[in-house]
Amino acid sequence: MNEVKVFCPATVANLSCGFDIIGLCLEGIGDEMVFRKKELPGVTITQITGADLPYETAKNVAGVAAQALVDHLQLDYGFEIEIHKKIKVGSGIGSSAASAAGAVYGINLLAGSPLTKKELVPFAMIGEAIASGSLHADNVAPALLGGFSLIRGYEPLDLINIESPSELYVVVIHPHIEVKTSEARAVLPEKVPLKSAITQWGNVAGLIAGLYTENYELIGRSVVDVIVEPARKNLIPHFEELKQSALQNGALNSGISGSGPSIFALCKGSQIANIVRNTFNELGKEFYTSFDVHCSKVNNTGVIII
Numbered sequence: 001m002n003e004v005k006v007f008c009p010a011t012v013a014n015l016s017c018g019f020d021i022i023g024l025c026l027e028g029i030g031d032e033m034v035f036r037k038k039e040l041p042g043v044t045i046t047q048i049t050g051a052d053l054p055y056e057t058a059k060n061v062a063g064v065a066a067q068a069l070v071d072h073l074q075l076d077y078g079f080e081i082e083i084h085k086k087i088k089v090g091s092g093i094g095s096s097a098a099s100a101a102g103a104v105y106g107i108n109l110l111a112g113s114p115l116t117k118k119e120l121v122p123f124a125m126i127g128e129a130i131a132s133g134s135l136h137a138d139n140v141a142p143a144l145l146g147g148f149s150l151i152r153g154y155e156p157l158d159l160i161n162i163e164s165p166s167e168l169y170v171v172v173i174h175p176h177i178e179v180k181t182s183e184a185r186a187v188l189p190e191k192v193p194l195k196s197a198i199t200q201w202g203n204v205a206g207l208i209a210g211l212y213t214e215n216y217e218l219i220g221r222s223v224v225d226v227i228v229e230p231a232r233k234n235l236i237p238h239f240e241e242l243k244q245s246a247l248q249n250g251a252l253n254s255g256i257s258g259s260g261p262s263i264f265a266l267c268k269g270s271q272i273a274n275i276v277r278n279t280f281n282e283l284g285k286e287f288y289t290s291f292d293v294h295c296s297k298v299n300n301t302g303v304i305i306i
Helices: 061-073 095-110 117-132 140-145 181-186 194-213 216-222 229-235 239-248 270-287
Strands: 003-013 022-038 042-049 078-084 148-154 157-162 168-175 253-256 263-268 291-297
Touching: 003 095, 003 140, 022 095, 022 140, 022 168, 022 291, 042 061, 061 078, 061 095, 061 117, 078 095, 095 117, 095 140, 117 140, 117 157, 140 148, 140 157, 157 194, 168 270, 181 229, 194 216, 216 253, 216 263, 229 239, 229 253, 239 253, 239 263, 239 270, 263 270, 270 291
Parallel strands: 042 078
Antiparallel strands: 003 022, 022 078, 022 148, 148 157, 168 263, 168 291, 253 263
């Protein structure tokens, strides 16, 4: 194999209660990337569409992730990469993570698949750190593995992949406004009351139990954030109205996707998901000059060849 094209899915991180440790993979929303072997060593980015991103390998998320893997594998040949962005940068649904995940997956394929998808996560994290400023896996892990990812710890990386319940859908509205990750981090509380911490621990445990047992009611009442969302929600105009509209129309629960500005809603079944999607569309027209709405099942496969 000398050339391959891959689909790199979007993701939703945090899931309210799981700040920096839980993420899920979306279906049908993602970037496309093309990889080709070349004789000369190194990674070269030859084409970027859909976003204004640097071509310099050391400054591009995909380039950094790819080079980290190439260095690890000690390959004596190189790669050309095309990046076709379909996920808007800064959307809060894992744009940089899709590039990083796609990069290591594509390079690994052309190298003969020496590593598993799970073994590729640390290299994708290196690329993701260029965009986020820190090594974290709550977007790149589900982008690679599909389903839900729980990062129990980072030193060493302890990653648990969980397949999604069959009827779980995600609706996401992305207002075309900017919420800088640095600003979203800056508003976080430095100290957390013990009572809030206990509530959050219980919600994380409840969400994981709900996923394993396909208990949708438990999932819904566990996707609650008493620490981060109260500090961040004012950065997203009309967040509360959109969240309440989702709940009133049957969503299991709703919250901020990543650091925003996207807002997600978890739903049981396509009927409720379509109602919430239509509601988000109507309110989006009222609240924002420009926005996107996505609706999909949870993608249990992750990045794939297309």
